Amino acid sequence: MTSVIEQCQPEPTAIAGIAHATWAGEAHGLAQLSVWRQSLAPGAGTPPHLHDCDEAVICLGGEGELHTEGRQQRFGARSILVLPRGRVHQIFNIGTEPLEVLGMFGQSPVPTRRPDGEPLPLPWRS
Template sequence: MALPYFVLTPERRETPLNVLGTQVTVLASNASTQSYGVTFQRGDEGTGPPPHSHDWDESFYVLGGEVEFHCDGHAHLCQPGTLVHVPRGTVHGFHYGKGGGQMLEITGQDALAAQMFTAIDREIPVGPAPDIPKLLAVLERNGVTVSA
């Protein structure tokens, strides 16, 4: 049976999740589409995840500001209009550049990104120094491996 279509207007969006300083709005979870996921992410200058990998593909489309991506040891300063595709298993990370940035994240089938973002928002208090062991446990539980 095919899933029905849906239209998500701005006033029907969920409240953004606070994921260690990045505001993440889940627009479509993998569960809701039974395929891909889409989030809108906005971060302040200098925020972003450390190098990590996971067992799902994802792509990022930079909408505003600048975002510096690191993929397999290579740095890329990305301006609006840039698409970055990261295949499953690739070590990657990013941080928002001067003035912060905005982007869409599209995750591949079987991704746990929306569930992971929700768990971080719920379990890791906002503050200057997150509880690293607890954060690593949440990431591991959701299939993410942080690289050294």
């Protein structure tokens, strides 16, 4: 099904400091692509996790830090984070303003797991 979808604002989730909106995914008929819009409050971070698909994250605004493979890399607006499948990672807001990101995934729904391989329940999934 082809469709035009209104872009909703991210809403607070059960993960402290993270607001989320799924802009496109399985509910829209997609199987090989998901698009998430997220806002991380100052000091907030994602839990350590990995995906069974490739991920690209575009930073729309704010200052962040990516923790992966024993490294910490700072990033800001106009940066893109390239996260191949199976890589444990965390994203943190290290600035004083919200960190605004757009994540694109090569699968829908997005398979998300803890570093030990156990599924990571995401609060925006019903």
